Amino acid sequence: MSTPEQSFGFGQPATAEEIAGWDIDIAADGAGLPPGSGTVAQGKELYDRLGAKCHGAKGEGGEGGPPLVGGIGSLNTDAPLKTVGSYWPHAPVLYDYIHRAMPADKPQSLTPDEVYALCAYLLYLNGIVPEDAVMDATSLPQVVMPNHAGFTSPDPRPDVFNTVAGAAAPVATPTS
């Protein structure tokens, strides 16, 4: 592995601005959420204009994108419907996803106010926040998602590493 001092004669160190452009993750507890805010009404206007063509008029899904609304309580039934409302455990992650990936035809084109507004509207359509909700860096992490308890941490499954029945210790993965 090369050290910072080593150079292969091409490329240049990334600038702080370039690194900041990649440093856009939002943690499940809301760490990293930027200043800004948005209402349900503002989100509706944006969604109707930018999202409905792919996700359907009310987030029910469409040819271009999956359903975003509905299915709450359906996960342990014969017809589980995984949506933002029924499946996502942490509301701040909705900000992270919409900001980095949506609209799929213009990712990362939305301002923080617009992303908060879209979060507010999608949470409202799922019946998770009221119509007068305002989402920002304080209120979004306080939203309790219906499936917030659906994910266990740490992973309860036993840690297996290439164990072979009867073998005394894990068998190392053969390198080529």
Ligand code: HEM
């Ligand atoms: C305001 C605009 C939009 C919003 C708020 C939005 C929101 C979302 C969200 C929250 C998801 C994740 C769904 C999930 O995994 O449960 C998603 C996925 C997706 N969206 Fe959008 N979307 C928008 C616009 C669009 C547009 C315009 C398109 C089509 C050009 C699109 C296509 C998709 C596709 C294909 C996925 C699935 C991606 C995958 O599974 O990797 N979206 N969108």
